Amino acid sequence: MTTPAPVDDKAIEKALAHHASHQAEYLAELKKLVRIPSVSFEGFDRQEVRRSAEATCDLMRRKGLQNVQMLEMPGAHPYAYGEWTQAKGRPTLLLYAHHDVQPTGEKEKWNQPDPFEPVERDGRLFARGAADDKAGILVHIAAIDSWLQAHGSLPVNVKMIVEGEEEAGSGSLPAFLKKHRDLLQADAIVLTDTANFDTGLPSITTALRGIVTVQVEVKALKQPVHSGMWGGPVPDPTMALCKILARLVNEDGSINLPGIYEKVRPLTAEEKKSLAALPTSDDLFRRQAGMLPGTKLLGGRPPWEMNWRQPSLAVNAIQASSRKDARNIICDSAWARVGIRTVPDMDVKEVREKLIAAVKRDPPWGVTVEVTPEADGGWWYTKGDAPAFKAARKALRDGYGKEPVSIGCGG
Structure with missing residues (x-):
């Protein structure tokens, strides 16, 4: 034995x-x-x-x-x-x-x-x-x-x-x-x-954003046509897709879907205190993200709060023609992959339904809009006070010689 x-x-x-x-x-x-x-x-x-x-x-x-x-x-x-x-x-x-x-x-x-x-x-x-x-x-x-x-x-x-x-x-x-x-x-x-917040700083993740993704295809023609011969009266599906995507966000970068923020769980006082204690700054965040000079941080909250505990929308990919194949045409269709990062306590099904409804609503110039949902991933959250977390904090404290911090993960 x-x-x-x-x-x-x-x-x-x-x-x-x-x-x-x-x-x-x-x-x-x-x-x-x-x-x-x-x-x-x-x-x-x-x-x-x-x-x-x-x-x-x-x-x-x-x-x-x-x-x-x-x-x-x-x-x-x-x-x-x-x-x-x-x-x-x-x-x-x-x-x-x-x-x-x-x-x-x-x-x-x-x-x-x-x-x-x-x-x-x-x-x-x-x-x-x-x-x-x-x-x-x-x-x-x-x-x-x-x-x-x-x-x-x-x-x-x-x-x-x-x-x-x-x-x-x-x-x-x-x-x-x-x-x-x-x-x-x-x-x-x-x-x-998951990761440590910084090299040498032991970290325990207690929140993880989820994701809802869809593919959007806009069609207006049976085939591409010459932009000189047909441009003007013929709607451009690429421009229509851009208009659809643009209306998904407000001027401040927030998501423009009705009621999308209603179920977002607010931070507790302890969570706000923990965020404020992290060794970071807006300038450091900008450098780590590789943001170019003049590009604004969005949200009006600490960047890591936005990243961990607020929803966000991103266009992951967009295609009509390609740089290699660019020529003087009106494309017959345009495609994009759009994702929303979800947070506690958002309902994934509701978010997907709101996103699809917004994309299909009032198609510009009567173009055809087709939406294909992909697999969703749910968010995760825990208080981090269970015995296993206490054991993990002790192990990290002993191993690193530093007090561990609680962090989130953007997904």
């Missing part, structure tokens, strides 16, 4: 010593995962996401987890699962990360030839997925491996789940959790898909 590892300072120091002497190994394992282009969006190679799940399972097995398997849902990218549950009488932690990544975007804007070939620079690792969230996988694995190598056992039971479609909206996650409810039973969840 396996004896759970002790949890005194000496035992912790022994596990930490193993971690310190094997950091290069853990970094190499991270690089292996990062090199797999596991983009979970539609239109990308689904086999690469499967290969990523397989590599994650392989890593779990090699580092001592048991009952390792890929868990699958219809039409969804695979999850990776592993566990170590031999600490009889001890609590069980459910460890979460995700192995899928966002598309790389415009490769020419990366400071390296290949976004999936990790590059070390100034003590950091740069590549798509190096932080979000394959580093999250290695955080869990390195901790598990260090304890197992140092003591032959863990101080608690662990179940580790690594999702394969988080970046694409976690469409299968509710059904997945329902299906595997018994398998995933635990006393607390440790999620490594």
Whole structure:
């Protein structure tokens, strides 16, 4: 029978010593995962996401987890699962990360030839997925491996789940959790898909914005036509789309949907105090965001309050023709992807309905407007006063030598 590892300072120091002497190994394992282009969006190679799940399972097995398997849902990218549950009488932690990544975007804007070939620079690792969230996988694995190598056992039971479609909206996650409810039973969840507020400042996330996204397509013609021959009497669907998008926001940047702010939960006095104590400023926020000189901050509130606890609207993409194919035409159609970040206590369904109604209302010049909703992601909020949070704060305080702060996440 396996004896759970002790949890005194000496035992912790022994596990930490193993971690310190094997950091290069853990970094190499991270690089292996990062090199797999596991983009979970539609239109990308689904086999690469499967290969990523397989590599994650392989890593779990090699580092001592048991009952390792890929868990699958219809039409969804695979999850990776592993566990170590031999600490009889001890609590069980459910460890979460995700192995899928966002598309790389415009490769020419990366400071390296290949976004999936990790590059070390100034003590950091740069590549798509190096932080979000394959580093999250290695955080869990390195901790598990260090304890197992140092003591032959863990101080608690662990179940580790690594999702394969988080970046694409976690469409299968509710059904997945329902299906595997018994398998995933635990006393607390440790999620490594958030960040510290600043380097060296331990942070615990207690709020996360959700998202509602739709695709909008405006049509006015059967085919593109010459702007000189037909321009004037023929409506421009690209201009119509611009008018539709522009009316979604007010002059101050706030969202122009009826009642959209009515259910937004106000900050408590303690939350306002915590925000005010963060080591930041408007100028620092502007620099971190890369805002150009003269560009205004919106909202009239502290920037991080706007980012964490207020809804926002963004046009994620827009297309009519392209810069490469630009010519003297009136495009036959124009397309955009629009997203609203939601906060406590907004109703996701209501927000989606309001957004669709606003987009389809009174189409300029009688153009046709088609709206295709995408998967929604709900917001999350907790007070952060449960025993697991108290334990996390103590661990962070001991590890960093600083008092941890409570923060939100923009989504």
